[in-house]
Amino acid sequence: MAxxxxxxxxxxxxxxxxxxxxxxxxxxxxxxxxxVFAMCALAWLLGSIIGTGYKAFYQHSLTLEVELTxxxxxxxxxxxxxxxRRANYRRIMQEAMFTRFPDIEGLSSADQRAAKxxxxxxxxxxxxxxxxxxxxxxxxxxxxxxxxxxxxxSDIVDQYLKGNLNVDVPEVQRKISDRQIAWVKxxxxxxxxKAGFNKRLLFSTDSRDPELAGIASSFVGSxxxxxxxxxxxxxxxxxxxxxxxxFAPKNKAVDFIEININNLAAVPSIVFGLLGLAVLLxxxxxxxxxxIVGGIVLALRTFPTIIIATRSALRAVPPSxxxxxxxxxxxxxxxxxxxxxxMAAPGILTGSIIGMAQALGETAPxxxxxxxxxxxxxxxxxxEPATALPVQIYLWSDSAEQAWSxxxxxxxxILLMVLVTMNGIAIWLRSxxxxxx
Amino acid sequence: xxxxxxxxxxSSTVMLTACGGDKPAETRAETSAVKATAPSEQxxxxxxGSSTVYPFSTKVAQEYKNKTGQNVxxxxxxxxxxxxxxxxxNDMSTPDITNSSRxxxxxxxxxxxxxxxxxxxxxxxxxxxxVIANSRSTEAMPLTLKQIYMAFAKDVPVxxxxxxxxxxxYTLWSDIDPTMPKTKIEAFGPPPTSGTRDAFVEVAMEGxxxxxxxLAEMKNSDGKMFKNIAHxxxxxxxxxxxxENDNAIVQTLVNTPTAIGIFGYSFLDQNGDKIRGAFVDxxxxxxxxxxxxxxxxxxxxxxxxxxxxxAQKSVIKDFALEFTDEGxxxxxxxxxxxxxxxxxxxxxxxxxAAVENMTPYSQ
Numbered sequence: 001m002a003x004x005x006x007x008x009x010x011x012x013x014x015x016x017x018x019x020x021x022x023x024x025x026x027x028x029x030x031x032x033x034x035x036v037f038a039m040c041a042l043a044w045l046l047g048s049i050i051g052t053g054y055k056a057f058y059q060h061s062l063t064l065e066v067e068l069t070x071x072x073x074x075x076x077x078x079x080x081x082x083x084x085r086r087a088n089y090r091r092i093m094q095e096a097m098f099t100r101f102p103d104i105e106g107l108s109s110a111d112q113r114a115a116k117x118x119x120x121x122x123x124x125x126x127x128x129x130x131x132x133x134x135x136x137x138x139x140x141x142x143x144x145x146x147x148x149x150x151x152x153x154s155d156i157v158d159q160y161l162k163g164n165l166n167v168d169v170p171e172v173q174r175k176i177s178d179r180q181i182a183w184v185k186x187x188x189x190x191x192x193x194k195a196g197f198n199k200r201l202l203f204s205t206d207s208r209d210p211e212l213a214g215i216a217s218s219f220v221g222s223x224x225x226x227x228x229x230x231x232x233x234x235x236x237x238x239x240x241x242x243x244x245x246x247f248a249p250k251n252k253a254v255d256f257i258e259i260n261i262n263n264l265a266a267v268p269s270i271v272f273g274l275l276g277l278a279v280l281l282x283x284x285x286x287x288x289x290x291x292i293v294g295g296i297v298l299a300l301r302t303f304p305t306i307i308i309a310t311r312s313a314l315r316a317v318p319p320s321x322x323x324x325x326x327x328x329x330x331x332x333x334x335x336x337x338x339x340x341x342x343m344a345a346p347g348i349l350t351g352s353i354i355g356m357a358q359a360l361g362e363t364a365p366x367x368x369x370x371x372x373x374x375x376x377x378x379x380x381x382x383x384e385p386a387t388a389l390p391v392q393i394y395l396w397s398d399s400a401e402q403a404w405s406x407x408x409x410x411x412x413x414i415l416l417m418v419l420v421t422m423n424g425i426a427i428w429l430r431s432x433x434x435x436x437x
Numbered sequence: 438x439x440x441x442x443x444x445x446x447x448s449s450t451v452m453l454t455a456c457g458g459d460k461p462a463e464t465r466a467e468t469s470a471v472k473a474t475a476p477s478e479q480x481x482x483x484x485x486g487s488s489t490v491y492p493f494s495t496k497v498a499q500e501y502k503n504k505t506g507q508n509v510x511x512x513x514x515x516x517x518x519x520x521x522x523x524x525x526x527n528d529m530s531t532p533d534i535t536n537s538s539r540x541x542x543x544x545x546x547x548x549x550x551x552x553x554x555x556x557x558x559x560x561x562x563x564x565x566x567x568v569i570a571n572s573r574s575t576e577a578m579p580l581t582l583k584q585i586y587m588a589f590a591k592d593v594p595v596x597x598x599x600x601x602x603x604x605x606x607y608t609l610w611s612d613i614d615p616t617m618p619k620t621k622i623e624a625f626g627p628p629p630t631s632g633t634r635d636a637f638v639e640v641a642m643e644g645x646x647x648x649x650x651x652l653a654e655m656k657n658s659d660g661k662m663f664k665n666i667a668h669x670x671x672x673x674x675x676x677x678x679x680x681e682n683d684n685a686i687v688q689t690l691v692n693t694p695t696a697i698g699i700f701g702y703s704f705l706d707q708n709g710d711k712i713r714g715a716f717v718d719x720x721x722x723x724x725x726x727x728x729x730x731x732x733x734x735x736x737x738x739x740x741x742x743x744x745x746x747x748a749q750k751s752v753i754k755d756f757a758l759e760f761t762d763e764g765x766x767x768x769x770x771x772x773x774x775x776x777x778x779x780x781x782x783x784x785x786x787x788x789x790a791a792v793e794n795m796t797p798y799s800q
Contacts, residue, residue: 086504125774126496130503166710169573173709208496208775288483288530289510367514370485374495374511376502385481385510395513398682399492400707400776405684 049416053409059198059211060153060161062123062187066096066132067146079140087136089129094120101183118180122187124152127212152200153193155210155403157184161195164402201410205378206392210403213396215411217378221291221371221386222360228295228382229302229359234352236299237306244307245314246336265304272301273365281369289370289385297369298359305358309351313344346433353426357419363390389415481508482756486519486536489565489632489701490738493772494536500771501759507752511536516632523741524549533746533753537739538565538632543800556744556797560757560788562766564778566702566727567637567734569624570712572694576618578610579716582733586645587613588622589676591669600651605671621675625686626699628678636736637699641717643667644733687712702727703776727778738777744795757792761785 007013070077072095073087097119098104104115128151135149136142152158156175159165161184171178187193204214240261248254276297280286286293317340325335341348366372372391379386393415397408484494491513498509514522516537523535524545541559549557569585571578587593588610592602610617627634646652646667656663670676679686683700687708690698697715702722705714714722718733726732740760747754764770768779779785791798 085506125771126500126503133503169710173573173713175707175709208492208499285530289512370512370514372513374491374498374513375508376498376510377508385508397684398488400683400701400703402707 049409049412052406053413055162055164056201056406056410057198058195059200060158060193060195061150062153063148063150063192063194064093064096064100064123064128065146065148066092067099068092068132068136068143069095070144073136073143079143081137081140084140084143085133085137087133089133089136090120090125092132093123093128097122115179118177119183121154122157122180122183124154124209124211126207126209127152152211153184155401157193158211159403160184161188161193162406164406201407202414205376206374206387206395208374210399210401210407213407215389215392215414217375218387218389218392219414220378221294221375222388224291224379224382224386225294225298225371225388226356226360228292229298230352230356232296232299233302233306233355233359237303237352237355238310238348240303241307241310241314242336242341245311246332246340261304261307265308268364269301269362270364270368272297273368275300276365277368287383287385289373289387290383291371291379291386292382293369294366294371294386294388295382297365298362301362301365302352302355302359305355306348306352309355310344310348313347313351314340316347317343346430349429349433350426353422353429357422360388360419360422361390361415363388363394366391389418480750480752481510482534482750482753483532484509484511484534484536484740485514485522485532486512486534486740487516487538487632487738488513489516489538490536490562490740492703492775493562493738493777494740496772496775497756497760497765500765501756504759505752505755507756509756520545520741523743524552524554527553527555527743527745529746529749531743533743533750534757535741537741538636538736540737540739541741541800546800554743554745556795558742558744558757558791558795559798560740560742560761560792561780561784562738562740562760562777562788563772563780564727564735565738565776566722566732566778567633567641567699567736568702568705568722569641569697569699569715569717569734570690570705571697571715572690573711573713574691575694577713577715578618578697579719581648581718582641582645583648584613584617584645585641585717586649586667589624589670590642590646590666591671592666594649594651597650600655602666605673605675608675620695623675623677623693623696624699625677625679625689625696626670627683628680633683633699633701637734638668638670640736641734642670701776702778706776724773724778728781735778742792742795744797747795754792754795761789761792 069092072091073089074083076083094116098116101119104112104119107115131149131151135147153161156165157180160167160176160181165174165176167174167176167181176184184193200212200214202214203216204212205217206215207213244254244258244261276293280293280296281288321339321343322335325339326332330338363372366388370385371387372395373385373387374395375385375387377384389411393408393411396404396411482498484498486494491511495511498511501507502509512532516539519532519535519537520541523532525531541557546557569580587605588607590605593605593607594600595603607613607622609619610622611619626637643664646663647656652663652666655666679689679698683704686698686700687704690696691711698712705712705722720726720732722732727735740757742753742757759765762770763785766772766777766779767785770779773779780788790796
């Protein structure tokens with residue numbers, strides 16, 4: 001008692017105390033700094049993606065009067081669908097633009113040709129003619145009429161109007177000429193070129209032309225793949241976890257299986273792609289690029305995540321629950337399925353949803369089984385060629401046109417929103433169902 | 438309330454489990470059915486191969502789909518991967534067409550024959566230049582192939598006549614040639630897996646090495662050694678592998694004005710307001726110079742058709758005809774608009790005839 005002050009209140013004791021407090025303060029400061037750093041990195045990432053991506057959600061389009069000249073579309077007077085489909089719609093649109101800007105007539109002939117091409121280039125040179133083609137194909141009676149249509153402008157004009165092009169360099173070095181700028185300004189002032197919500201981004205298939213490209217086919221492909229993944233990985237994963245945790249005998253063989261499930265979770269995902277290629281495509285002869293194959297491969301990838309999550313959720317249920325059930329005469333299966341599993345459900349669902357979210361972001365295994373592809377149609381069954389959203393992002397990011405950069409970011413925003421929604425559901429389920437002891 | 442929700446959830450889980458039981462079996466049966474009737478069922482045209490040809494192939498696929506309603510699937514697997522899949526067999530589940538940013542190797546053609554592929558039609562579609570570019574905010578940098586070799590080889594000869602090799606000592610461009618700027622040598626280029634990198638090494642680096650007198654001699658006496666010297670890029674941080682994403686390289690160049698970047702011509706074409714291509718051996722990377730061959734770093738692009746598939750899927754030939762239409766691949770065609778350098782007239786006539794008659798090629 002007498003020497004207590006010398007331990008806790010002496011000069012050395014005070015120095016020790018100071019040192020301890022300082023190290024605690026340093027640790028806390030590091031903790032805060034780490035969080036601040038992580039938040040800044042996240043904010044910077046989101047900021048840069050949203051900052052470029054939001055522009056892809058609106059797009060400029062052009063209102064134009066188009067004469068569906070019979071002599072160009074159906075010179076022999078027939079309305080045969082094949083003739084109508086292969087007719088020269090570029091010519092129709094070139095003429096329509098020329099009619100809008102008749103001043104080109106006054107230029108010298110060499111200059112006139114260049115001017116006509118630049119004039120046509122204001123609209124989407126693939127989308128404009130095709131819009132008319134699909135209209136005429138559907139209703140051949142339209143040939144000979146004059147109609148007013150709204151078609152997207154070319155990606156270059158769109159980028160110019162969004163202020164993404166550097167126009168301070170000499171004319172030859174940029175994709176938009178002085179003449180085109182003058183025309184675009186005229187059309188903008190008269191309201192013929194207007195900005196509007198970019199529906200194509202959400203509802204169109206992929207396209208080689210940025211102004212026409214959309215995520216619909218890859219989104220549907222991702223949904224189908226995830227559907228197969230869920231149907232396979234969830235029941236099998238949860239079942240395996242229950243068996244391992246509750247019913248498996250404790251012996252070397254089961255230990256070996258457990259170790260390998262943990263190892264499986266650490267295998268790089270491309271390996272699952274190689275497995276899919278060797279077993280599902282080459283040996284089982286399943287179709288290439290099909291969502292069913294993608295789903296199976298990603299199910300293998302998700303499977304260990306679900307097992308691990310389920311087992312930890314099952315272990316978190318107090319043993320008294322099961323013991324109580326057994327003591328009143330429930331069978332082992334009843335004790336697990338009636339009492340233990342419902343209590344572990346929030347943890348299982350959270351783990352599964354996070355596993356699914358991981359699978360949704362995978363590209364590497366899909367490369368091996370042919371899902372890194374360009375499609376001209378939205379897949380309608382599990383065996384038809386499909387692609388996935390992250391693959392779409394990868395392919396867009398590697399394209400030359402400047403307009404792709406904002407579309408890539410927009411596709412990332414959409415993918416992130418899906419992931420946030422999935423995680424949100426996981427959190428909601430947990431808070432809704434969680435039991436506290 | 439909580440309890441009933443839990444029960445609902447659990448029962449839905451059980452239901453899903455039950456579904457999970459039969460659904461895959463069902464789809465599996467469907468799959469094998471599709472497989473059994475594959476030749477008549479699989480109607481889409483399947484294309485694989487080079488990521489360099491991918492943008493052109495997809496453009497044609499899109500136009501063809503618009504014109505005919507025919508579904509086309511184009512995969513980007515790389516040239517080597519494409520040939521491997523293409524030559525894997527002759528049944529209808531293998532690809533109909535493969536794209537390539539180089540000529541098919543004789544070993545690949547042999548493999549095709551060994552696996553029963555009956556006749557391969559070769560179509561050269563045009564040229565792609567490989568551009569060495571820097572930011573518009575700095576001076577243009579004219580280069581020679583020899584300077585490119587000196588700047589980026591791992592080992593360089595001590596002098597033009599003495600082929601004792603030394604680790605590349607150059608850190609500034611002015612070290613190589615006093616007339617060049619006093620800036621750090623720094624290049625962002627494609628990684629070893631890229632076809633652009635292969636072509637850069639084969640054409641630019643090897644071409645530069647040949648301009649060194651003693652290395653030119655070595656090429657004749659010890660070709661293997663020469664190749665090794667010419668093809669190995671330096672790894673001391675002056676050449677930086679930048680991944681497959683050429684857009685990222687363009688962005689880096691804008692932010693680092695003294696650096697140069699190496700990528701395909703279409704990226705220069707689309708980003709001419711931000712970057713400029715260096716003159717190589719006095720030629721500017723322009724459409725005309727690449728087409729005429731005056732610009733030294735270029736390569737030919739190809740696609741290959743499996744002739745035996747055409748009998749069962751005539752749309753393959755129709756697609757190839759669309760690809761080789763003057764409005765597609767000719768001067769002023771829609772592929773030129775997105776950066777393909779067209780073939781000279783005589784060659785277009787030759788390959789168009791090969792498509793029309795489905796003439797198999799031999800090496």
